[in-house]
Amino acid sequence: MDDMTEGNEEENAVRIRELKKRLGKDLFIPAHHYQKDGIVRFSNCTGDSLELSKAAAATDAKFIVFCGVKFMAETARVLAGPDQMVFMPRYDAGCPLADFGSLPAIEDVWNTLEAIHPGEYIPVTYVNSPVEVKAFCGNRGGLACTSSNALRIVRSVLESGKRLFFMPDRNLGFNTARNLKAEDDSEIAGDTHGAERVRGRRIVIWNGYCYVHRAFRPEHVRAVRERYPDVTVIVHPECDPEVVECADMSGSTSGIKRAVCEAAAGSSWAVGTEETFVRRLQRENEDRLVHPLYPSVCEDMTRSTEGDLLALLERIADGNYRSQVTVPDGVARGAKQAIVRMLET
Numbered sequence: 001m002d003d004m005t006e007g008n009e010e011e012n013a014v015r016i017r018e019l020k021k022r023l024g025k026d027l028f029i030p031a032h033h034y035q036k037d038g039i040v041r042f043s044n045c046t047g048d049s050l051e052l053s054k055a056a057a058a059t060d061a062k063f064i065v066f067c068g069v070k071f072m073a074e075t076a077r078v079l080a081g082p083d084q085m086v087f088m089p090r091y092d093a094g095c096p097l098a099d100f101g102s103l104p105a106i107e108d109v110w111n112t113l114e115a116i117h118p119g120e121y122i123p124v125t126y127v128n129s130p131v132e133v134k135a136f137c138g139n140r141g142g143l144a145c146t147s148s149n150a151l152r153i154v155r156s157v158l159e160s161g162k163r164l165f166f167m168p169d170r171n172l173g174f175n176t177a178r179n180l181k182a183e184d185d186s187e188i189a190g191d192t193h194g195a196e197r198v199r200g201r202r203i204v205i206w207n208g209y210c211y212v213h214r215a216f217r218p219e220h221v222r223a224v225r226e227r228y229p230d231v232t233v234i235v236h237p238e239c240d241p242e243v244v245e246c247a248d249m250s251g252s253t254s255g256i257k258r259a260v261c262e263a264a265a266g267s268s269w270a271v272g273t274e275e276t277f278v279r280r281l282q283r284e285n286e287d288r289l290v291h292p293l294y295p296s297v298c299e300d301m302t303r304s305t306e307g308d309l310l311a312l313l314e315r316i317a318d319g320n321y322r323s324q325v326t327v328p329d330g331v332a333r334g335a336k337q338a339i340v341r342m343l344e345t
Contacts (some may be wrong), residue, residue, distance in 0.1 A: 003105055004139075005189045009038070009306065012306045012307060012310050013041075013042075013306065015105040015310055015314075016042050016306065016309060016310050016313060017042075019310070019313040019314065019316075020042065022105045022311070022317060023063065023313070023316065023317060025061060025277065026061055026062040026063055027061055027063045027065065027313075027316075028044050028054045028055075028059045028061035028063070028064050028065070029042060029043045029044050029064075029065045029067060029309075030043060030044060030045050030046075030047070030055050030056060030064070030066055030067065030068075030076070030238055031043035031045070031046050031067035031068065032046070032047070032048070032049070032067065032069075032072065032301060033046055033047065033048060033054060033254070033257065033274075033277045033280075034067040034068075034253070034274045034276050034298055034301035034302065034303070035067050035068065035276070035301060035302070035304065036276060036305070037280065038208055038301055038305065038306040039067045039089070039304055039305075039306065040067075040280070040311060042309065043067060043259050045147060047189065047254060048120040048146065048147070048148060048252050048253040048254040049075075049127045049128070049146040049147070049148075049234050050127075050146040050148040050149060050221050050252070050254070051078065051148075052066075052068065052072060052075075052076075052146075052148070053075055053076075053127065053339065053342075053343065054343065056075065056076035056079050056080065057343065058279060059084075060081075061084070062083065062084060062085065062219045063084075063085055063087065063311070063316055064076050064080060064084060064085070064086045064087070064215050065088070065089065065287055065312060065313070065316075066086060066087070066088055066299070066325070067088075067089060067304055068088075068093070069093045069094055069095045069098075069133070069300050069301060069307070070088070070091075070093060070094050070095065070098070070325075071095055071098045071127065071128055071129060071130060072127075073086055073087075073088045073257060073325045074128060074130070074131040074325060074327055074335075075131070075134075075335075075339060076325070077131075077325045077326065077327050077332070078131065078134075078327055078332050078335045078336045078339060079336065079339060085321055085324050086324060086325040086326060087179065087312055087316065087323060087324060087325060088304075088312075089304040089305075089309045089311075090303045090304045090308050091323065092303065093300045093301070094300050094301060095128055096210070096211055096300075097126075097128045097168060097169055097209065097210040097238075098128050098129050098130055098168065098209055099130075100168045100169075100206070100207070100208025101167065101168050101207070101208055101211070102129070102279075103132050103133060103136060106133065106136065106162055106167060106206065106316070107136070107323075109165070109189050109204070109206075110123065110136075110140075110165060110173050112223035113163075113165060113198070116198075116199050117163060119166045120162060120163045121162065121163045121164065121204070122140075122141060122142050122143075122157045122160075122162045122163070122165070123136065123137040123140050123142035123165045123167070124137065124142055124143055124144070124145055124153060124154065124157065124164060124165070124166050124167070125137045125139075125143075125144050125145070125166075125167050125168070125338065126144070126145060126146070126147075126166075126167065126168060126169050126172055127140070127145070127146050127148070127339075127342075128168070128169065128210070129144075129167065129168055129330055130227050131327050131332070131335045132331055132335075133167065133168070133336045134334070134339065135330075135331045135332075135333070135335040135337035135338070136334070137332030137334075137338045138333075138334040138336065138337030138338035138339075138341070139334040139337070142165075142338060142341075143337075143338045143341035143342045143345065144338045144339050144341070144342040145342055146252065146342075147172060147236065147237050147238065147251075147252035147253070147255075148252040148254060149342065150172055150176045150179070150237070150245075151176055151206060151345070152345065153342065153345055154166070154176045154177070154180065155180055156181065156345055158160045158182065158202065158203075163201070163202045163204070164202065164203045164204065165204045165206075166203065166204070166205045166206065166292040167206035167208065168203070168206045168208035169206075169207060169209060169210060169238055170188055170205050170206065170207050170208060170209055171210075171213065171214070171237065171238050171239060171240055171244075172237050173186070173203070173205035173206070173242065174186060174188075174205060174241055174243050175237045175239075175250065176237065177203050177205075178202065178241065178264065181204065181299050182203060184203055185201055185202045186201060186202070186203035186204070187201045187203070187204055187205070188204075188205050188206075188207050189204050189205065189206065189207065189318035198304055206344075209238070210238045212238075212239075212273075212274050212296050212297070212298045213235075213236050213239045213272070213273065213296070214238075214239070214240060215294060215296040216235060216239050216240070216272045216293055216294050216296065217242075217294070218242050218243055218246050220243075220272075220293050220294040221233050221243065221270075221272075221293065222246075222295060224270040224291075225304060228268050228270070228289070230267075231268040231269065231270050231289075232247045232248045232263075232267065232268065232269050232270070233246075233249070233269075233270045233272065233293065234247060234248060234249040234250065234251065234256055234259055234260070234270070234272065235247040235249075235250050235272030235273065235293065236250065236251070236252070236253065236256065236272060236273040237250050237251070237252070237273075239272055243272065247272065253273060253274075253277065254272075256271060256273060256281075257277075258279065260281050260285055260290060261281075261284070261285060263285075263288055264288075265287040265288060266287065266289075266318050267288050267289070268288070269281075269288060269289065269290045269291070269318075270291060270292070270293045271290060271291070271292060271293060272292075272293035272294070272299065274296065274297065274298050275292045275296055275297045276291045276297060276298070276301070276302050277293050278290065278291070279292075283301065291317055
């Protein structure tokens with residue numbers, strides 16, 4: 001990034017506002033809750049994965065500048081129209097959770113499951129997954145889910161009489177199964193687990209995890225309760241089951257935001273999710289005591305800067321569209337089936 005783009009913060013802000021005004025209704029900037037304040041303040045909307053998926057599907061803007069990580073921008077590209085273009089401020093903003101398990105490895109487990117119980121499994125992928133995995137699910141009658149709707153979608157699969165192959169986050173999968181009192185009928189499968197051990201199980205869960213949420217431990221919950229006796233501990237369902245079990249509440253990022261923002265003045269909250277977002281909750285709710293359960297930052301979600309956003313908007317305004325997010329047509333068709341089924345379930 002050159003000095004001109006990485007210059008004075010307020011100068012960057014002025015230039016971004018000018019470019020937003022110049023591009024007008026052709027520009028739409030969605031930003032995930034975990035993005036830095038310097039990005040969020042220029043966004044048209046903020047949300048979790050489900051909210052941003054809906055926003056991407058609804059906009060008719062020509063340029064969608066997705067401030068998040070790669071799998072989110074891919075989702076926007078899949079849902080966007082042929083005349084729309086999708087961009088990211090930082091193309092190296094990935095997701096380690098999404099990278100768990102290669103598609104060939106997932107296909108190996110799927111083939112074994114099909115050999116054991118042919119035609120009985122429905123594949124469901126958390127949106128925190130590569131677009132190729134979404135296509136894998138869509139092409140096999142499966143669908144995507146988010147932490148906001150995982151419970152509803154998993155319940156709908158099981159109530160249909162089908163078995164479930166859930167990927168890639170083992171904690172979201174197991175915590176959801178436990179909420180449905182089906183944890184004893186679930187098993188982990190993945191690179192280090194033979195699929196034969198899942199024979200007869202109704203729920204098979206891929207062995208992936210989010211390092212940000214695995215940082216939280218039961219001892220953090222005990223420590224915060226000792227320090228703040230009246231605290232409410234709320235955590236994300238990507239946390240280990242032991243953490244979710246000893247917390248008071250669990251929920252998606254937007255669910256956490258809603259719980260804290262609607263709470264009574266003077267209430268005390270310890271929040272087990274990405275720290276950048278928790279610090280924003282602190283600033284937005286000064287009449288409540290809000291603090292991180294434990295400091296844990298997503299390096300990829302916080303990678304984008306105002307300078308990155310400015311540089312991208314300048315390229316777009318100059319007609320330089322070479323850095324678009326692209327998805328092969330065949331992959332996009334399968335992935336769209338998975339996402340649309342999610343939005344319709």
